[in-house]
Amino acid sequence: MTTLEEAKRLDAADELAGFRDRFVPITDPGVVAYLDGNSLGRPLRATAERLQELVADQWGARLIRSWEERWLELPERIGDELGRVALGAAPGQTIVADSTSVCLYKTLRAAAALRPGRDEIVTDSANFPTDRFLVESVAAELGHTVRWIEGGDVHPDDVAAVTGPRTAAVVLSHVDYRSAAIADLAGITRLVHDRGALTVWDLCHSVGSIPVELDANGADFAVGCTYKFLNAGPGAPAFLYVNSRHHAxxxxxxxxxxxxADTFGMAEHYVPAPGIRRALSGTPPVLGMVGVQEGVALLAEAGIDRVRAKAVALGRWVLALADAWLVPLGFTVASPREDARRGGHVTLRHPDAERLSRVLIEHGVLIDFRRPDGIRVGLSPLTTGFTEVRAAVDRIRELAA
Amino acid sequence: MTTLEEAKRLDAADELAGFRDRFVPITDPGVVAYLDGNSLGRPLRATAERLQELVADQWGARLIRSWEERWLELPERIGDELGRVALGAAPGQTIVADSTSVCLYKTLRAAAALRPGRDEIVTDSANFPTDRFLVESVAAELGHTVRWIEGGDVHPDDVAAVTGPRTAAVVLSHVDYRSAAIADLAGITRLVHDRGALTVWDLCHSVGSIPVELDANGADFAVGCTYKFLNAGPGAPAFLYVNSRHHAxxxxxxxxxxxxADTFGMAEHYVPAPGIRRALSGTPPVLGMVGVQEGVALLAEAGIDRVRAKAVALGRWVLALADAWLVPLGFTVASPREDARRGGHVTLRHPDAERLSRVLIEHGVLIDFRRPDGIRVGLSPLTTGFTEVRAAVDRIRELAA
Structure with missing residues (x-):
């Protein structure tokens, strides 16, 4: 069950195995396994090539004309494709812009403004720091109160307990950055709407890893980053979704x-563009969008359902290896064991996780540490292989023994 | 005085002429002259090369480890160098981040918060749209009033007329995006401080073109873009300056x-980092910063004083050619004729400027049009030559006749 033969059998049966060749190879011979694609996805060969073309042919040769010829429409064009491929979002609702933090600030302010007279914002005390920090600062600036759900792994009942007629917005992560627990986006959105409030979903750890169905579930707002499972590059621009029913x-x-509305009209006063484009602020980051475009294109080719199926299989494989080799050494599994509730990584807890993480990284097992005691094993279906994972867990066993 | 020989003499005497070879050549044979570097500077060869290295060696090989090894410090490191080379800013006050719009929003909110009890924000009705729009929206969210200076080319007297004990902040552009008029940064800052208010300077059209002396003049806040005279690339990240006396x-x-303060500490509540780093929000845009770093490095090599001297000479040359060839055809000069008051471009007005601009661009004279009737001739000392400018004005004469 944990043999090298089994790993090879899984790799041989893997429909997505060939996608690994589409990425820039890892030339560092010290790397045993890259299991941190949920922090920074690997670069696509196509991204490197497209950056060169962009500099030489678009920026260098067409110069300023490229804005009208190509670049101005990119935030919406890439957004639409991302919506189609990964978010279950019809065109015109998703746009590529800024960082996740800035997008979250914008959507949270927008949500609050759509619920005047309500003065509470709900979030989860185990939510990602940026989310918690922004909820607190937006609440402070609006004179709102933060209502906290305690402890992560948020269920609809937890949300029900703190929402009511004063709730303006509920800000939650679809996949928990620590445990990988998947929140019930459908059930929570329905419940929040029943209370008359709006949802802001942070999709950082789900986009490109698990299918998201924003339109079908009537989500209001969503944001996410592109540098994890979409492999768009370090600090690549984020995205923002606003359901069309809020566009007016x-x-x-x-x-x-x-x-x-008219960027070059130099109008006397600000008139917002119709639709999602009004979510933009400054000049779009063209170089950063190349990676987003290529990452989304590769995902379209692979298909989010196949990606999800492989993520589930990789997760099961990590659990099998961990149960056999690591639990006897004092590790515990912090991620849900039920496939349907586990996102694209598996978190292992260990009392000595911080030191151990450093040792692992030094020995080429590139995982990441999350306080207080979590080792996150990130599983990127387009690049991660079963033999690679086995070698990594084997090395963890050796180094933790 | 307007002969080809004179142009060649000027090019031969140009100390910065050799810098042109450091840029990606314009391979489009239809381009007569690129005079829009004040909208989008041309790419450096080094930027193209460094992008490849970044993708292969840092992102591709070192993977997530590059954050700690190199990337996390870039916003401050490049900011410090930009401050030294172009802004007259000591280290620790300048940071690369976001877009100009987002930086302006942050600094304006910060300035307003430092002046509680004051409820007016001053700006210029001819300021760049983003600046006016943001002043209006920040004023609206804070319950402040906007006090308008009418008409551009702002003098200290104009500022004096609308500032007083209710003024929280004054938001002005250092160089006017239409006329290229340089505002008296020193005099206006002094006057604003005398009234107890704070300055927010938009340096988009001055950074990398004219020396800016933020520290020496006691400026409070400043923002600017890097994709014009710094040649950092389309939508490259902006920068933000906060004088150290406000850091506490x-x-x-x-x-x-x-x-x-501790990004990976996952703290319970937001504690701002000490100093300028607290101006950051999301994950820094690493790919976009490559162009900023290279653009600043090239400017350091050329020296801002030599750049400014050549910009002045190029401006005089445009004026001489325009007076000889274009004024007789109905053009007027909208930029200051006094060198010390004219920034890095020259704006020509013509009743038919909009149509004419399209014709010029079709014929390879890449200028830009600014409503209602301005043709901006952008002068980038590191890439623009005197013969190039002469050929362009000659073509304008021919096409406007």
Missing amino acids: EFGQPITGWMGA | EFGQPITGWMGA
């Missing part, structure tokens, strides 16, 4: 020229 | 993890 009314406070 | 108190509302 929604606004955001960072009213730069790119979100105005 | 200043804050900004987009409290993402990268601005927190």
Whole structure:
């Protein structure tokens, strides 16, 4: 069950195995396994090539003309494709922009403005720091109160307990960055709507890893990053989704020229662009968008359902190896064992995780440490193989013994 | 005075002429002259090369480890160098982040928060749209009033007329995006401080073109873009300056993890990083920063004083050619004729400027049009030559006749 033969059998049966060749090879011979694609996905060969073309042919040769010829439409064009391929979002609702933090600020302010008279924002005390920090600062600036759900792995009942007629918005992560637990996006969204409030979903750890169905579930707002499972590159621009039923009314406070109805009209006052484009502020980051475009294109080719199926299989494989080799050494599994509730990584806990993580990285097992005692094993179905995972867990066993 | 021989003499005497070879050549044979570097500077060869290295060696080989090894410090490291080379800013006050719009939002909110009890924000009705739009939206969210200076080319007297004990902040552009008029940064800053208010300077059209002396003049806040005279690339990240005397108190509302004191500490509440780093929000855009780093390095090599001297000479040359060839055809000069008051471009007005701009661009004279009737001739000392400019003005004469 944990043999090398089994690993090879799984790799041989893997429909997505060939996608690994589409990535820039890891030339560092010290790397045993890259299991941190949920922090930074690996670069696609196509991204490197497209960057060269962009510099030489678009920026270098067409110069300023490239804005009208190609670049101005990219935030919406790539957003639409990302929506189609990964988010279950019809065109015109998703746009590539800024960082996740800035997108979250914009959507949270927009959500609050759509619920005047309500003065509470709900989030989870185990949510990612940026989310918690932004909920607190937006609440402070609006004179709102934060209502905390305690402890992560949020269920609809937890949300029900703290939402009511004063709730303006509920800000939650679809997949927990520590445990990988998948929240019930459908059930929670329904419940929040029943209470008259709006949802802001952080999809950082789900986009490109598990299918997200924003339209079908009537989600209001969502944000996410592109540098994890979409492999778009370090600090690549984020994305933001606003359901079309809010387009007539929604606004955001960072009213730069790119979100105005007539960007080059130099109008006297700000008139927001129709639809999702009003979510933009400054000049779109063209170089950063190359990686997003290529990452989304590769995902379209692979198909999110096949990606998800392999993520589940990789997760099971890590659990089998961990149960056999690591649990006897004092590790515990912090991620859900039920496939349907586990996202694209598996977190192992160990009392000495911080030191051990450093040792593992030094020995080429590239995982990441999350306080207080979690070792996250990131599983990127387009690049991670079963033999690679086995070698990594074997090395963990050796180094932790 | 306008002869080809004179142009060649000027090119031969140009100390910066050799820098042109450091840029990716314009391979499009249809381009007569690129005079829009004040909208989008041309790419450096080094930027293309460094992008390849970054993808292969840092992102591709070192993977996630590059964050700690190199990337996390880039916003401050490049900011410090930009401050030294172009802004007259001591280290620790300048940081590369976001877009100009987002940086302007942050600094304006920060400035307003430092002046509680004051409820007016001053700007110029001819300021760049993003600046006016953001002043209006920040004023609206804070319940402040906007006090308008009418009409561009702002003098200290104009500022004096609308500032007083209710003024929290004054938001102005150092160089006017239409006329290229240089504002008296020193005099206006002094006057604003005398009234107890704070300055937010938009340096988009001055950074990398004219020396800016932020520290010496006691400026409070400044922002600017890097894709014009710094040649950092389309949508490259912006920068933000906060004078160190405000560091103990200043804050900004987009409290993402990268601005927190301990980014990976996953703290319970947001504690701002000491100093300028608290101006950050999301994950820094690494690919976009490559162009900033290379653009600043090239400027350091050329020296801002030599760049400025050549910009002045190029401006005089455009004026001489325009007076001889274009004024007789109905053009007027909208930029200051006094060298010390004219920034890095020259704007020509013509009743038929919009149509004419399209014709010029079709014929390879890449200028830009700014409503209602301005043709901006952008002068980038590191790439623009005197013969190039002469050929362009000659073509304008021919096409406008």
